[in-house]
Amino acid sequence: MLAGVIDAKTFQEIEENPTGEIAEAAKLCDALEIRYDLLPAGVKWSHVAENIRGRFPRALLVGTIRLERDGGKFPTEKSLGREALWRDILSAAVKPDFIDIEAEDLDELFPKLAKDFSQSGVRFLVSHHDFQKISSTMELENLIQKAKAVRANGFKTACMSSTWGDFEGLYPFIAQNAPDFELFSLFAMGKTGEESRLKSLAFGANLTYCSLGNAVAPGQIPVKIAKENCKNY
Numbered sequence: 545m546l547a548g549v550i551d552a553k554t555f556q557e558i559e560e561n562p563t564g565e566i567a568e569a570a571k572l573c574d575a576l577e578i579r580y581d582l583l584p585a586g587v588k589w590s591h592v593a594e595n596i597r598g599r600f601p602r603a604l605l606v607g608t609i610r611l612e613r614d615g616g617k618f619p620t621e622k623s624l625g626r627e628a629l630w631r632d633i634l635s636a637a638v639k640p641d642f643i644d645i646e647a648e649d650l651d652e653l654f655p656k657l658a659k660d661f662s663q664s665g666v667r668f669l670v671s672h673h674d675f676q677k678i679s680s681t682m683e684l685e686n687l688i689q690k691a692k693a694v695r696a697n698g699f700k701t702a703c704m705s706s707t708w709g710d711f712e713g714l715y716p717f718i719a720q721n722a723p724d725f726e727l728f729s730l731f732a733m734g735k736t737g738e739e740s741r742l743k744s745l746a747f748g749a750n751l752t753y754c755s756l757g758n759a760v761a762p763g764q765i766p767v768k769i770a771k772e773n774c775k776n777y
């Protein structure tokens with residue numbers, strides 16, 4: 545699945561021009577990630593899923609409030625303030641299908657929301673970002689165990705590549721672990737990690753992130769190009 549990321553600019557462009565280039569790019573996506581932390585100020589977060597679902601009814605919706613620490617815009621020191629925001633999103637009439645919860649949130653934030661997840665029927669994926677290096681299999685194993693312990697429906701790690709080929713050793717790890725999750729995403733960020741965003745799908749991952757406009761993370765590929773290149777795998 546190719547997931548297009550909705551940020552402030554793409555959200556506004558879709559609003560202003562529902563048949564324009566960005567909206568057309570979003571139509572190519574199997575999934576759309578609502579990056580609440582990147583939305584324009586003043587947008588009511590609990591209404592966004594309804595808006596996006598209305599425009600792109602076939603796309604799986606993933607909701608994310610990413611902290612600055614993990615590459616987002618939400619202030620890291622206000623991390624726990626996301627509890628009320630998630631509760632609002634989870635109790636709206638139309639909700640995302642999946643919520644992205646960072647592995648670092650499993651001890652404190654997640655337990656406060658576990659009941660809301662089960663009541664709302666919204667599934668969740670446990671995610672992790674390493675902006676320094678390619679994760680080791682030991683680190684990933686540990687994250688997988690944490691995700692399984694909370695019965696996560698999905699797993700994602702985006703780690704940073706710095707040399708060509710440094711992600712190669714992780715493809716067998718993907719093949720081994722992806723079948724245990726409904727959604728599985730493991731790839732490398734950065735220029736030298738670009739290939740892994742699509743190649744990981746050939747090894748059993750079923751979710752990767754693409755840009756609808758500007759890249760929101762290092763090495764992100766525009767969805768149109770990703771769609772064409774997918775044929776090579």
Ligand SMILES: O=C1C[C@@](O)(C(=O)O)C[C@@H](O)[C@@H]1O
Pocket residue numbers: 549577579608610615644671700702733753754760761762764
């Ligand atoms: O975790 C990810 C992956 C990502 O960081 C990327 O590298 O494409 C983009 C984020 O929006 C998403 O939540």
